Amino acid sequence: NEDRVFSYRTVDQLPLVISVGIATRSWVQAIQKDMAVAAGALAIVAIALWFSGRFALRSFRRVELSDATQRRLNDDLATARDESARVARRLRTIADGLPAAIAYVDASEHYVFRNSFYRNFPDVDVERMLGRSMRDVLGERFYLSIENEVKATLDGAHSVFERELFFGARERHLKFDYTPDFDASGSVVGFYIMTVDVTDAKNIEASLSAQARMDTLTGLPNRTQVYERLTEPLARSLRSSLPTGCLYLDIDHFKSINDTLGHAGGTRPYDNLAFACGPACAKPTWSRA
Structure with missing residues (x-):
């Protein structure tokens, strides 16, 4: 008293037929059950895809924003680098235009910066100054005459002094100004040097002094x-x-x-x-x- 669905098939050349019958109700119920399971699985997959899509979209947007931020940072860095180069050129031009020898020496007494005025000192190899020690650049005799002031400046003192030195056969009167450079912790990391040739001024001073004391x-x-x-x-x-x-x-x-x-x-x-x-x-x- 129930409907069935039959399937028939012959067996090769034999006069036999195989028949399989499935009750229609059980078949329909199985299909409905499978469809329910499939629908649930599909819903789960859909929900997973929805969350995955949102996550992927959010990640994509983050990557897109990150790329935009990185491009902006790269542009800012390039701008800062160009500005730094312009400032460095400007400071170099100003330093080279001063009528004084300007330099910076680190805590190990090695030259880090110098301007072109050092070319006026014939015994100083200007092209090989940077990275070399003061003793090596200035020579033993010159260095010994200023060693005490160098040590005092590296200890944190501001030193201003004068020396009479010979460059070749000519005597020069030089005025030195050593200013220590402190880091955020208060430690001396180097010092600034300004050297002025006051030979002409001293000669004029001596001449005026002599004239003031002579009939x-x-x-x-x-x-x-x-x-x-x-x-x-x-x-x-x-x-x-x-x-x-x-x-x-x-x-x-x-x-x-x-x-x-x-x-x-x-x-x-x-x-x-x-x-x-x-x-x-x-x-x-x-x-x-």
């Missing part, structure tokens, strides 16, 4: 120089209770000589007097009063 007519020391030279022997006399001699000589009728012969003729008595009295003292200082 222009006779070439003898004037009162200013005499007072300066009296300071030391008077102090020594007070310390040792020894006498100090100071002789004042006057030329009789000098005004008439000066009025008659003029200033040129009037200087000759002073010269003759100084020449005649000179041998009387071991280290005399003759001046015009």
Whole structure:
């Protein structure tokens, strides 16, 4: 009393037939059950695909944003690199234009930076300065003359000093300024060097000082120089209770000589007097009063 579905098949050449029958109700139920399972599996797969799609889309967007961020960072880095190069060129131009030798030395006393003014120092190999020690670049004699100031600067002191040095056969008067460079922790990581050639200024200063202490007519020391030279022997006399001699000589009728012969003729008595009295003292200082 139930419907069945039959399937028939012959067996080769034999007069036999194989028949298989399946109840329609059980077949339909099996199909419905399988469809339910398949539908559930399909739903699970669909949900998994939905979440996977969202995750993949989110990941894609993150990658896309990351790529955009990376491109922006690369552009910013390139811009910063170009700006840094421009600043470095600008600072180099400024440093090379200064009338002073500018350099930076690290904590191990090796040159890291220098400007072109060092070409004015004939004993310094400018092209091979960077990466070499101060002792190697400046030479033993030069380095020893500034070694104490170098050590003091590396200990954190700001050092300003002057030295008279020979470059070849010429004497140069140099003024040095050493400024320590501190890191965030307060440790000295190097120092800045500014060296100014003050030879011309010193020569002018010496010339003006000599002119201020010499009588222009006779070439003898004037009162200013005499007072300066009296300071030391008077102090020594007070310390040792020894006498100090100071002789004042006057030329009789000098005004008439000066009025008659003029200033040129009037200087000759002073010269003759100084020449005649000179041998009387071991280290005399003759001046015009």
